[in-house]
Amino acid sequence: MAAGPDRGGRRHSSAKKSRGQQEPRWGWLKAAFLLSAAAIGGLLSWSYLGTEDGVTEVLARHSENLQDKFIEIPCSEDYDGHKRFEGCTPRKCGRGVTDAIITREEAERIRRIAERGLSLGGSDGGASILDLHSGALSLGKHFVNLYRYFGDKIQDIFTEEDFALYRDVRRRVQQRIAQAFGIHSASMYLTKPTFFSRINNTEAKTTHDEYWHPHVDKVTYGSFDYTSLLYLSDYAEDFGGGQFVFMDASSNKTIEPRIGRVSFFTSGSENLHRVEKVHWGTRYAITISFTCNPDHGIGDPVLP
Numbered sequence: 001m002a003a004g005p006d007r008g009g010r011r012h013s014s015a016k017k018s019r020g021q022q023e024p025r026w027g028w029l030k031a032a033f034l035l036s037a038a039a040i041g042g043l044l045s046w047s048y049l050g051t052e053d054g055v056t057e058v059l060a061r062h063s064e065n066l067q068d069k070f071i072e073i074p075c076s077e078d079y080d081g082h083k084r085f086e087g088c089t090p091r092k093c094g095r096g097v098t099d100a101i102i103t104r105e106e107a108e109r110i111r112r113i114a115e116r117g118l119s120l121g122g123s124d125g126g127a128s129i130l131d132l133h134s135g136a137l138s139l140g141k142h143f144v145n146l147y148r149y150f151g152d153k154i155q156d157i158f159t160e161e162d163f164a165l166y167r168d169v170r171r172r173v174q175q176r177i178a179q180a181f182g183i184h185s186a187s188m189y190l191t192k193p194t195f196f197s198r199i200n201n202t203e204a205k206t207t208h209d210e211y212w213h214p215h216v217d218k219v220t221y222g223s224f225d226y227t228s229l230l231y232l233s234d235y236a237e238d239f240g241g242g243q244f245v246f247m248d249a250s251s252n253k254t255i256e257p258r259i260g261r262v263s264f265f266t267s268g269s270e271n272l273h274r275v276e277k278v279h280w281g282t283r284y285a286i287t288i289s290f291t292c293n294p295d296h297g298i299g300d301p302v303l304p
Ligand SMILES: *[C@@H]1O[C@H](CO)[C@@H](O)[C@H](O)[C@H]1NC(C)=O
Pocket: 052, 053, 054, 055, 056, 247, 248, 249, 250, 251, 252
């Protein structure tokens, strides 16, 4: 945005010196400046205006390959209502996106774990979840415990290699978050719920299918301190809609899912967010949640 006025300012001062003899030339320059300012202004407002009624800015496009993007924002007071764990509880808040820690191939393997698991159940509505930690799996209008329901047969569905990859991905996401917020990875604990989601445009049948409402993770789940999402399918290729949106007072900031993309953020109300409704296709992701409170920590999933 600085390019327009700065360029104009320099032209203005150089034109001033020779105003007398160069009046027509200055007039032409002024017209050119106004035209280019209008063009730049038009481009800016075009890129800021999305499909919503208000202002939308795209933080991460599907086509981009982001190394590490991080935006610091002031922390909300949500953390004060909970026990603080120095060296972990957020003092620095913000949000980040990276395409550099999980490869496309790894994300495809992780998606196949989700596909296999979810093929055993599925919600009647458009949003199904699978939690490998607790075993929770959407089935119709309810949830079942995958491990209890399928017993030993689960070993035909998932392998040790699947679970090893899942642990490794979790570990790398945890390290990336710790690095971004300047804390020790070992001071954070995986917490629940950590789960796969599969969303399509089937109409919601219960409130569990209503994923699109704005919410604050730390208000919904008191234990959360850092939330992350690993996307397992591609926006605009595998599904339409389904963008992740940070809802700030001044604008909505969207992240377009990309397979292998990790987005992460502090879980308080500085990061109010929602997911746009999926219009077509199927959107897969995994939500990986962390807490600073060891009492709320959970272990990695293990094959029964
Ligand atoms: C953000 O999106 C919501 C819901 O789509 C909309 O109601 C709100 O006006 C938007 N906010 C801004 C600042 O554009």
